[in-house]
Amino acid sequence: MKVSAVRQALLLLALAFVPAIGEAIYFRNKVSWQSPIPASELVTVEQARSWGDNVIWVDARPDNEFERDHIPGAVSLNEDRWNELLPQFLGQWSPEKKVIVYCSAQSCNASREVAKRLRDEAQLKNVFVLDGGWEEWLKSKR
Amino acid sequence: MNTDFLKLIGIAALTALAQGARAELKWEQTSVDLKPALGDKQAVAHFKYENIGKTPVHFKSVRASCGCTAAQTQNEKVGPGEKGEVTATFNIGGRTGTQVKTVTVQTDDPDPSHATTMLTLKAVITPLLEIQPTLVFWQNGEEPKPKIITAKANKDAAIKKLDVISSVPDFTAKVDAGSAPNEFRISVQPRDTSRAVYATLTIKPDSPVNTASTFPAAARVMPPAPTPATASTPATKSTLSTIRRDPAIPAATAASPGH
Numbered sequence: 257m258k259v260s261a262v263r264q265a266l267l268l269l270a271l272a273f274v275p276a277i278g279e280a281i282y283f284r285n286k287v288s289w290q291s292p293i294p295a296s297e298l299v300t301v302e303q304a305r306s307w308g309d310n311v312i313w314v315d316a317r318p319d320n321e322f323e324r325d326h327i328p329g330a331v332s333l334n335e336d337r338w339n340e341l342l343p344q345f346l347g348q349w350s351p352e353k354k355v356i357v358y359c360s361a362q363s364c365n366a367s368r369e370v371a372k373r374l375r376d377e378a379q380l381k382n383v384f385v386l387d388g389g390w391e392e393w394l395k396s397k398r
Numbered sequence: 399m400n401t402d403f404l405k406l407i408g409i410a411a412l413t414a415l416a417q418g419a420r421a422e423l424k425w426e427q428t429s430v431d432l433k434p435a436l437g438d439k440q441a442v443a444h445f446k447y448e449n450i451g452k453t454p455v456h457f458k459s460v461r462a463s464c465g466c467t468a469a470q471t472q473n474e475k476v477g478p479g480e481k482g483e484v485t486a487t488f489n490i491g492g493r494t495g496t497q498v499k500t501v502t503v504q505t506d507d508p509d510p511s512h513a514t515t516m517l518t519l520k521a522v523i524t525p526l527l528e529i530q531p532t533l534v535f536w537q538n539g540e541e542p543k544p545k546i547i548t549a550k551a552n553k554d555a556a557i558k559k560l561d562v563i564s565s566v567p568d569f570t571a572k573v574d575a576g577s578a579p580n581e582f583r584i585s586v587q588p589r590d591t592s593r594a595v596y597a598t599l600t601i602k603p604d605s606p607v608n609t610a611s612t613f614p615a616a617a618r619v620m621p622p623a624p625t626p627a628t629a630s631t632p633a634t635k636s637t638l639s640t641i642r643r644d645p646a647i648p649a650a651t652a653a654s655p656g657h
Contacts, residue, residue, distance in 0.1 A: 318465040336466060338492025339614050343598040346533050346616035352623075366464070369493075379531040 297371070299384045301396040304356050312349060314357040314374075316366040317390065327358070327393055333370055346378065358386035358393065422451040422512055423476065423505060429518040430486075436526055436555055436607045438490060443519040445484045445501075449476045458504040460484055466491060467519070469501040486519050494525045526555050527603055527613050535618040536591045544572075544587040547615055549601060551580040557603040560584070565598040569617045586617045594621035 304311060313330035315322045322332045333345045349355070355374060359366035367385045374380045386392065430443040449455050455476045462469045466489050472482040486501050501517040527549050534545040551557035560582050562571040572585045588595065599615040 321465075334491075335493045336489065336491035339612070342492075342532060343614045343616050346618070347596050347598075349533070351535070351620065364464070377530055378533045380533070 297384055298387045299356060300387050301392050304384075304386060305396075307354055310353055312353050312355050314345065314355055314367075314370060315390075316357050316359045316370040317364075321360065321390075327390075330358075333357075334366065335369060335373075338373075342378075349380065351381075353382075355380060355383045356386050357383065358389045361389050361391040362387070364389060422449065422507065423447045423455050423515070424450045425515060425517075428515060429520065432488075432519065432521040434490060434521060434523060436524065436552060436605075437611060440490060441488045441519070441521045441523075443486045443488070443517075445486070445517045446481065447476070447483065448481045449478055452478050454478065456506045458506055459502070460504075461502045462486065463500040463502075466493075467499045467501065469517075471503075484517060486517065488519055488521055490521070490523055494523050494528075497521045497523060524552055524554075526552050526605055526607065526611050527557070527601065529601060529613055529615055532615045533618070534586050534615075535620055536588055537620050538591060538594065538622040540591050542588045542591050544585040545617075547584040547586060547599075548576060549582040549584060549603075549613075550576075550578075551582070551603060551605075553580050555603065555605040555607050557605045559604040561602040561604070563600040563602070564617070565600070566595060568595040568619075569597045569599075571599060571617075584615075588617070588619050591619045593619065595619045 313327045314333045315326045315330040316334050317326075318334055318336055319332065322330075322334075326332070331341075331345050331348055333341045355371075357367040357371040357374070359370075367389060371383045371385050374383045388395075424447060426446040426448075428445065430445065432441045432443060434441040457471050457474055457476075460469045460471050467486055468489075469484060469486045471484045473480075476482055484501065484503060486499070488497070488499055490497075497520070499519045499521075501519070503515045503517060505513055505515075507513040529547060529549050531547060534547060536542065536545075549560060557580065560573050562573055562584055564571055568589050570587050570589070572587075574583045574585065575581070576583045584599075584601070586599065595618065597617045599617055601613040601615060603611065603613075605611070
């Protein structure tokens, strides 16, 4: 009786693995347990503030959201108009400064994508992502 | 005992009837893989559905995960047996690589497991040209040696030649064949590094696939390192006020690498 129950449990477990493995292969670049950015490349609002003027803020949100409001001094650089906005950002970049990219909230992915492209394509160092994004920045002002 | 058994059958029958009478959208597919052609501006996914229930279904909301995707349904109400589709239009913009966007559809189905459906659009965007690095810079006073930008052309784009245009005459750019097929080497050199200069380099491939595409890179001579007296000056002002911007001039044209 016990052996049969264990066998059934193992069979169910094996069956559950089939779709799980399939999903893991299909979404191999988007697996939920794998953080797209290492913790060392994330900064909190508090940390960012402690860096003072030694920061270039990059707003990865769409144009309309940037126009509505943004972190003071931030440069707009989103992937909708990457080719137009990139030269403007590179004109303001400075090797001594840290770059912090942000998007709307914790759930958005735009800041990660923009930060990755700045590291890979422009080969910039000291590029960080703001944890919690614009939403967290607003909360810290309250 | 018999009464209990009849009650049980009655409940089962009513449940079955209720199941049959309820609305239900059946999706042909909830995930669509797209491979936009080189130079495409948009990728459109069609998610087809059919109401296989007995009552109408009303859409409460159709919401995309990002501003780059617009999603809409043909009708607000789907009668029993009716078919339709949700269209998701993904604006590619300057994006490259694998892009996964989702659309959340909410209906008035009383069963929460059927009321919300997540539709996934996966698009693999291959760029016409991959440029690396997109920025070359020299410190103030550094020896003005050339620095290399590599441009890797998509093999399907049949790019034979690249034009590189500098926005200022303070930099020269020369294009040669790279070490690999479909690769170009752009050699950028400042005339001098004694003062801060910034140039946008516009890279224009001669691709027959997409003649309108240009790609940006930048070249800079950095301003002198701030002294303690100037360190408190706002960075943007100190950097940009010393940058010279002149009308664009053609800087370089290269012949085909021939492979």
